[in-house]
Amino acid sequence: MRHNLCPSETITPMDHSANIHFDDWLWELPQGRLDALELPSLASAAIQDGVKFPQISVTTAIAEDDVDPLAVLADRGIGIEDRRPSKWGGLLRARLKQRRYTVVVHGVGAAGSGVAHLLGSVPFTERPWERVDRSWLPRAHPQLAGVILNRADFESIGDHLGELGEVHVTRMTARVLRDGSSYSRGWPEIQPTHREALSEADGMIVNTLRLSAGLSQIHLRRSAGATFYKGNWDAFVEIVLASLADAAAERRRILSGRDRDPVEPVSETLVMGLQPDVAAAPSTRDRILESINDLRGARTAVLHANPYLHVVATDHLDGSSFDILITDDHQLTIIPGVRASTGSLARITDAVGLALGMDELRLESVPEEIPASEVLAG
Amino acid sequence: MPAGDEASKAELLHAEYERYDRCVDIVSAAEVWFTKAEGMRDTVAHFERYPTIDAGEIIATPDFTVLFSDGTAYVGELSNLSLQAASLDSLCEQIGRYDRLDRVPGPDGTLIEATTVDVLLFVPHSEANSAVARMAAAIEDEDHPYSPSRFPSVFAWSFEATKTRYVFTLAGGEQNQRPRGHGRDPSLESWMSSETSFDTLKGLPRHFQAIKVASRFMNDPTPPLYMATLLWGTVLPSMSGGEGDVVTSATELAERLHRDYGRGKVAEVHQALELLRVAGLATHAGEDEWVIAHQPINRHEDDLAATLIDRYKSRPSGPVTFAAKERARKVRRERASNKQLQTGLEE
Numbered sequence: 001m002r003h004n005l006c007p008s009e010t011i012t013p014m015d016h017s018a019n020i021h022f023d024d025w026l027w028e029l030p031q032g033r034l035d036a037l038e039l040p041s042l043a044s045a046a047i048q049d050g051v052k053f054p055q056i057s058v059t060t061a062i063a064e065d066d067v068d069p070l071a072v073l074a075d076r077g078i079g080i081e082d083r084r085p086s087k088w089g090g091l092l093r094a095r096l097k098q099r100r101y102t103v104v105v106h107g108v109g110a111a112g113s114g115v116a117h118l119l120g121s122v123p124f125t126e127r128p129w130e131r132v133d134r135s136w137l138p139r140a141h142p143q144l145a146g147v148i149l150n151r152a153d154f155e156s157i158g159d160h161l162g163e164l165g166e167v168h169v170t171r172m173t174a175r176v177l178r179d180g181s182s183y184s185r186g187w188p189e190i191q192p193t194h195r196e197a198l199s200e201a202d203g204m205i206v207n208t209l210r211l212s213a214g215l216s217q218i219h220l221r222r223s224a225g226a227t228f229y230k231g232n233w234d235a236f237v238e239i240v241l242a243s244l245a246d247a248a249a250e251r252r253r254i255l256s257g258r259d260r261d262p263v264e265p266v267s268e269t270l271v272m273g274l275q276p277d278v279a280a281a282p283s284t285r286d287r288i289l290e291s292i293n294d295l296r297g298a299r300t301a302v303l304h305a306n307p308y309l310h311v312v313a314t315d316h317l318d319g320s321s322f323d324i325l326i327t328d329d330h331q332l333t334i335i336p337g338v339r340a341s342t343g344s345l346a347r348i349t350d351a352v353g354l355a356l357g358m359d360e361l362r363l364e365s366v367p368e369e370i371p372a373s374e375v376l377a378g
Numbered sequence: 379m380p381a382g383d384e385a386s387k388a389e390l391l392h393a394e395y396e397r398y399d400r401c402v403d404i405v406s407a408a409e410v411w412f413t414k415a416e417g418m419r420d421t422v423a424h425f426e427r428y429p430t431i432d433a434g435e436i437i438a439t440p441d442f443t444v445l446f447s448d449g450t451a452y453v454g455e456l457s458n459l460s461l462q463a464a465s466l467d468s469l470c471e472q473i474g475r476y477d478r479l480d481r482v483p484g485p486d487g488t489l490i491e492a493t494t495v496d497v498l499l500f501v502p503h504s505e506a507n508s509a510v511a512r513m514a515a516a517i518e519d520e521d522h523p524y525s526p527s528r529f530p531s532v533f534a535w536s537f538e539a540t541k542t543r544y545v546f547t548l549a550g551g552e553q554n555q556r557p558r559g560h561g562r563d564p565s566l567e568s569w570m571s572s573e574t575s576f577d578t579l580k581g582l583p584r585h586f587q588a589i590k591v592a593s594r595f596m597n598d599p600t601p602p603l604y605m606a607t608l609l610w611g612t613v614l615p616s617m618s619g620g621e622g623d624v625v626t627s628a629t630e631l632a633e634r635l636h637r638d639y640g641r642g643k644v645a646e647v648h649q650a651l652e653l654l655r656v657a658g659l660a661t662h663a664g665e666d667e668w669v670i671a672h673q674p675i676n677r678h679e680d681d682l683a684a685t686l687i688d689r690y691k692s693r694p695s696g697p698v699t700f701a702a703k704e705r706a707r708k709v710r711r712e713r714a715s716n717k718q719l720q721t722g723l724e725e
Contacts, residue, residue: 262638266588289680297620299674301611301682303399308542308583310399310590312611312682316674319615323591327542327584335591338638339616366588372416374585376569377545377578 142343158194165214407581506534544581658694
């Protein structure tokens with residue numbers, strides 16, 4: 001059990017009066033209090049000041065070495081009016097038409113760890129947060145890049161949420177890989193566990209899960225995002241945000257320092273596991289090409305078309321390049337070029353992964369020796 | 379150039395591009411057999427992907443060579459034999475020279491004497507049996523100069539789309555023999571005579587992909603479209619930082635290619651730059667000075683090669699480099715400003 005639940009820590013926003021909006025309260029915190037603010041204490045700090053603690057949207061991103069996420073977003077994000085740096089990151093004050101809102105940019109772990117959470121009270125379905133996900137982050141490429149969760153991440157987060165009580169899924173959305181159609185199912189009465197719900201999604205990629213665990217209600221998104229609706233904020237930070245950060249840190253570890261040394265043979269490749277019918281589908285070539293070319297500044301060249309696909313991808317944002325291949329083993333292999341930045345690899349693997357329903361992304365050693373039987377026909 | 383000629387030139391560019399990539403695959407598959415396959419790799423002293431053999435009166439640039447630890451060697455050649463007699467004559471002249479070689483590159487690049495040299499010839503499946511028959515006929519023909527000490531081992535290659543693999547089978551014809559193994563075990567001879575092989579070997583992309591990406595080329599001249607695509611997609615990005623004018627030379631680019639992939643030929647780079655010039659993406663600024671306007675060009679079928687062909691056919695006009703475009707913008711602004719001033723004075 002990771003959490004000693006105290007009733008006072010369970011947040012029920014409607015119980016509090018709201019003379020000042022959470023975003024304004026946050027923006028106007030004295031610098032000392034802002035610097036001392038830690039994510040787990042965000043809710044209690046607001047409540048102590050008589051501020052209604054709202055639902056919180058989160059998107060997790062990875063940053064390249066020596067990149068200050070707050071500065072990059074402030075410089076490139078549209079509609080950002082002001083910034084307030086703090087010891088852990090800082091705040092961005094943005095405006096969309098008449099609506100002002102505050103976004104927390106919170107670095108995870110030690111400075112320069114390369115993972116940051118973006119948090120705000122704006123619902124993720126509303127335009128201000130859509131702008132964070134779909135405009136600010138893409139404009140901050142490749143210095144910042146989003147992360148996508150795979151099924152194992154969803155399962156792991158659900159398992160940990162079990163510490164708060166029984167986990168039930170109230171709604172799940174997914175995409176059917178075979179034909180790209182969408183799938184959405186709600187369970188108003190008898191609700192499955194997260195693993196039961198996920199087992200219904202074989203052959204699909206899960207986009208979102210809305211879960212309840214104990215008194216907490218949480219929304220998880222494939223694009224490394226989550227929403228805290230109500231319940232135990234501390235547990236949300238420790239379980240959900242920590243899991244998002246772990247997934248982002250692992251992705252960053254896999255994608256960092258991958259530039260190829262031209263005088264050495266390729267010793268490691270990035271491998272994306274795919275479902276066999278996806279790897280073999282005639283539409284896969286187009287999905288890969290479209291997903292990359294739809295990224296700002298990214299382009300492809302096809303050296304060999306399906307069924308053995310060999311594509312050179314170039315990221316004109318920073319001069320990175322990669323070879324992407326699908327061979328005979330239902331795997332997509334990415335071989336970074338002589339120049340291959342972490343952020344560029346992240347945005348391209350995420351785009352392709354989203355398009356193809358990536359099961360996992362891993363580093364794989366290139367074998368020094370192959371069995372002779374694999375060379376002989378038969 | 380008439381429109382029809384341009385279309386056929388564009389088709390030719392793409393056909394060369396595809397054919398060359400298949401050849402890069404095949405050499406990469408051979409490199410896997412001799413440098414990665416269990417047992418075989420222990421018998422090999424050196425596999426050379428880009429051999430140049432200058433042995434006095436014989437100068438040869440086969441598509442690969444293999445020097446075995448026992449002092450014997452293979453010389454590999456890929457051929458697309460056409461039905462024309464001249465094509466056969468040219469091939470026979472080439473592999474006839476290889477037959478007379480007595481040395482191949484060793485691990486440090488110097489030529490090492492080989493006790494025997496077998497020639498391996500790789501021909502597309504549909505032409506392989508015909509190639510054997512025509513070469514045999516050339517040997518029989520006393521008026522034909524082709525008279526090798528040993529008939530080359532001819533492999534028919536094809537790509538099996540359903541299994542995503544290249545397949546290499548010893549072509550038919552009684553003259554066509556397996557390459558000699560000289561008692562090595564394993565050897566191509568022992569592999570091909572094994573119960574499971576039936577004179578057939580495989581080339582799996584998952585085995586050779588890392589080799590292909592690290593080497594990019596094979597020893598035949600690189601077609602301009604293939605070279606331009608690789609320059610644009612893999613070399614220029616690190617020079618431009620992704621976007622911008624790159625002032626360079628064919629010599630510098632060839633050196634970079636040599637550093638990154640082991641092979642860089644100034645003349646081939648020059649041809650590729652010429653293609654980029656016609657496509658409105660580069661300017662020839664001096665004897666060997668080029669300015670390349672590297673950028674994410676508007677796509678055509680999401681394929682850079684198709685995009686370059688499209689631009690090559692359309693021959694775009696106007697300023698090419700970022701600097702020239704900026705100068706043109708300045709001129710336009712000045713003209714607009716002067717016009718406004720003039721209008722104001724007249725009023």
